[in-house]
Amino acid sequence: xxxxxxxxxxxxxxxxxxxxxxxxxxxxxxxxxxxxxxxxxxxxxxxxxxxxxxxxxxxxxxxxxxxxxxxxxxxxxxxxxxxxxxxxxxxxxxxxxxxxxxxxxxxxxxxxxxxxxxxxxxxxxxxxxxxxxxxxxxxxxxxxxxxxxxxxxxxxxxxxxxxxxxxxxxxxxxxxxxxxxxxxxxxxxxxxxxxxxxxxxxxxxxxxxxxxxxxxxxxxxxxxxxxxxxxxxxxxxxxxxxxxxxxxxxxxxxxxxxxxxxxxxxxxxxxxxxxxxxxxxxxxxxxxxxxxxxxxxxxxxxxxxxxx
Amino acid sequence: xxxxxxxxxxxxxxxxxxxxxxxxxxxxxxxxxxxxxxxxxxxxxxxxxxxxxxxxxxxxxxxxxxxxxxxxxxxxxxxxxxxxxxxxxxxxxxxxxxxxxxxxxxxxxxxxxxxxxxxxxxxxxxxxxxxxxxxxxxxxxxxxxxxxxxxxxxxxxxxxxxxxxxxxxxxxxxxxxxxxxxxxxxxxxxxxxxxxxxxxxxxxxxxxxxxxxxxxxxxxxxxxxxxxxxxxxxxxxxxxxxxxxxxxxxxxxxxxxxxxxxxxxxxxxxxxxxxxxxxxxxxxxxxxxxxxxxxxxxxxxxxxxxxxxxxxxxxxxxxxxxxxxxxxxxxxxxxxxxxxxxxxxxxxxxxxxxxxxxxxxxxxxxxxxxxxxxxxx
Numbered sequence: 061x062x063x064x065x066x067x068x069x070x071x072x073x074x075x076x077x078x079x080x081x082x083x084x085x086x087x088x089x090x091x092x093x094x095x096x097x098x099x100x101x102x103x104x105x106x107x108x109x110x111x112x113x114x115x116x117x118x119x120x121x122x123x124x125x126x127x128x129x130x131x132x133x134x135x136x137x138x139x140x141x142x143x144x145x146x147x148x149x150x151x152x153x154x155x156x157x158x159x160x161x162x163x164x165x166x167x168x169x170x171x172x173x174x175x176x177x178x179x180x181x182x183x184x185x186x187x188x189x190x191x192x193x194x195x196x197x198x199x200x201x202x203x204x205x206x207x208x209x210x211x212x213x214x215x216x217x218x219x220x221x222x223x224x225x226x227x228x229x230x231x232x233x234x235x236x237x238x239x240x241x242x243x244x245x246x247x248x249x250x251x252x253x254x255x256x257x258x259x260x261x262x263x264x265x266x267x268x269x270x271x272x273x274x275x276x277x278x279x280x281x282x283x284x285x286x287x288x289x290x291x292x293x294x295x296x297x298x299x300x301x302x303x304x305x306x307x308x309x310x311x312x313x314x315x316x317x318x319x320x321x322x323x324x325x326x327x328x329x330x331x332x333x334x335x336x337x338x339x340x341x342x343x344x345x346x347x348x349x350x351x352x353x354x355x356x357x358x359x360x361x362x363x364x365x366x367x368x
Numbered sequence: 369x370x371x372x373x374x375x376x377x378x379x380x381x382x383x384x385x386x387x388x389x390x391x392x393x394x395x396x397x398x399x400x401x402x403x404x405x406x407x408x409x410x411x412x413x414x415x416x417x418x419x420x421x422x423x424x425x426x427x428x429x430x431x432x433x434x435x436x437x438x439x440x441x442x443x444x445x446x447x448x449x450x451x452x453x454x455x456x457x458x459x460x461x462x463x464x465x466x467x468x469x470x471x472x473x474x475x476x477x478x479x480x481x482x483x484x485x486x487x488x489x490x491x492x493x494x495x496x497x498x499x500x501x502x503x504x505x506x507x508x509x510x511x512x513x514x515x516x517x518x519x520x521x522x523x524x525x526x527x528x529x530x531x532x533x534x535x536x537x538x539x540x541x542x543x544x545x546x547x548x549x550x551x552x553x554x555x556x557x558x559x560x561x562x563x564x565x566x567x568x569x570x571x572x573x574x575x576x577x578x579x580x581x582x583x584x585x586x587x588x589x590x591x592x593x594x595x596x597x598x599x600x601x602x603x604x605x606x607x608x609x610x611x612x613x614x615x616x617x618x619x620x621x622x623x624x625x626x627x628x629x630x631x632x633x634x635x636x637x638x639x640x641x642x643x644x645x646x647x648x649x650x651x652x653x654x655x656x657x658x659x660x661x662x663x664x665x666x667x668x669x670x671x672x673x674x675x676x677x678x679x680x681x682x683x684x685x686x687x688x689x690x691x692x693x694x695x696x697x698x699x700x701x702x703x704x705x706x707x708x709x710x711x712x713x714x715x716x717x718x719x720x721x722x723x724x725x726x727x728x729x730x731x732x733x734x735x736x737x738x739x740x741x742x743x744x745x
Contacts, residue, residue, distance in 0.1 A: 196669020
């Protein structure tokens with residue numbers, strides 16, 4: 061049978077047979093579509109709802125004991141007298157030192173990788189190394205800090221001191237700062253660098269007067285986000301032996317210390333309900349500090365984006 | 369003729385590059401000659417002397433300094449590996465490897481010491497598995513919603529909210545798991561276990577108990593203890609959901625629109641397009657995000673320490689207290705264990721095991737992305 065010899069009737073019957081075999085079943089497929097869409101909405105809602113539940117629960121339990129004396133008292137065995145003064149001071153000290161250490165080191169490493177070194181084996185090795193470091197659990201950094209800063213360098217760092225804690229957290233957040241710095245530097249258009257070179261500047265002069273100022277908001281955003289990660293870290297500081305009960309204010313970087321998350325951990329792990337409420341109050345303080353830092357980072361980011 | 373002030377300005381800023389081509393230097397020389405011709409004062413001559421040198425020195429110093437900073441990250445890795453290996457070797461000189469791998473109890477702090485790492489590993493596996501069972505469906509479906517269904521404004525509001533969730537410190541999640549989720553789950557468990565009175569003629573049903581004077585239907589539902597792997601795992605899953613959602617969303621969002629249009633042109637519905645075209649195209653990114661989430665769950669400390677308890681139990685019962693590897697390190701660190709003793713060395717052996725597990729997962733994730741990444745123009 062040749063192609064031309066197919067009659068209309070045969071073609072018709074072929075079509076009917078094909079339609080009988082292939083059922084688009086659109087109604088059923090659209091029903092499945094609706095179910096699938098509902099599932100995605102439900103998943104997102106659950107994630108947000110749990111966040112709301114957590115916030116609500118912390119607020120309800122913690123707002124009662126959150127007053128001026130909570131912020132200005134030392135920890136105590138009596139819940140009604142206990143406060144977070146020494147934990148706040150410790151967090152302040154540690155964060156100040158972490159910022160002082162991690163900012164130059166992180167930005168410097170980012171500059172080295174992005175601006176100074178070309179695409180050679182050394183830069184690639186450091187790059188792989190940094191992405192590996194970002195995946196190491198924080199408690200492992202605590203073990204490193206315990207050996208390196210408490211035991212080996214203990215004479216200089218004062219053992220289980222603020223300085224040790226700050227150095228450990230610096231190593232922990234360095235990968236985050238380096239990655240953020242590199243992204244910010246990469247976002248600077250090359251024409252700006254070339255304009256600098258055309259004026260006769262050398263590479264450091266171009267970086268200092270052109271590249272860094274342009275990338276600075278992006279770098280600062282990354283540094284603030286990294287610091288807000290460090291402020292909530294508990295495990296590495298417990299591992300290096302930060303104390304849980306400090307009824308005095310640290311006077312220098314070589315003094316023993318406690319920080320807000322460790323104080324919260326200590327209160328949560330006690331059996332009495334009153335201490336649990338204190339923990340919730342401490343969490344409110346911690347979250348407010350984090351919120352302020354994050355809003356500042358978001359503010360910087362939006363200003364940076366508007367400017368371009 | 370350049371005014372002297374302008375040249376002074378150039379000199380003052382040291383803005384003459386060491387890389388400036390020789391022709392420029394010759395021009396400058398000419399300028400200098402002209403200048404000296406006009407202003408006979410010989411004092412001005414030194415203005416032209418090599419400021420490139422200081423600029424060049426400064427650049428070299430900065431370059432070396434930045435290189436040194438970059439080396440710190442290598443030193444960190446070396447430090448971590450060195451520390452762990454050194455103490456782990458010392459540990460295995462006292463405890464043979466086969467004992468570490470085959471003991472069925474973990475009691476390094478007791479008089480009769482046993483070192484079965486699988487006791488701790490089983491707890492870590494249990495909490496991580498529960499966490500992944502929560503985080504993968506929640507995170508992936510949220511990512512699909514944000515990328516495919518949500519309007520632009522909704523996406524712009526929800527993504528920062530998820531980032532807020534990601535930024536909550538783990539000790540806060542620990543509080544939530546121990547003091548909110550566990551009591552909540554206990555109420556549910558107790559409610560399900562409550563005996564239901566039934567009429568006597570239904571006594572053929574399974575799980576029927578007879579307490580004077582009535583028959584009761586009593587479901588054999590487990591009792592949930594105050595510390596348990598279940599609520600720790602559930603909250604751990606919630607805490608890593610934003611990681612899965614955010615990274616998967618990036619991968620899904622970057623699938624080119626042309627692929628979706630192609631599927632629509634073939635008559636596929638939106639769900640069919642997503643499941644058959646978009647997800648496979650974004651698969652490498654999605655799998656990488658899931659592996660990173662597993663690695664995060666394995667290394668997570670505060671949630672499991674607070675909510676899962678401190679009892680080393682071998683097995684996979686999610687309703688009883690267990691002790692994960694990270695919880696053990698915290699327990700030893702909080703006690704006053706003297707440096708150099710056997711319990712002190714155990715935390716490094718446990719840390720080494722943890723490090724190897726996360727390293728394997730991270731390397732696998734890199735390999736997977738590199739091997740299966742789809743590149744689109």
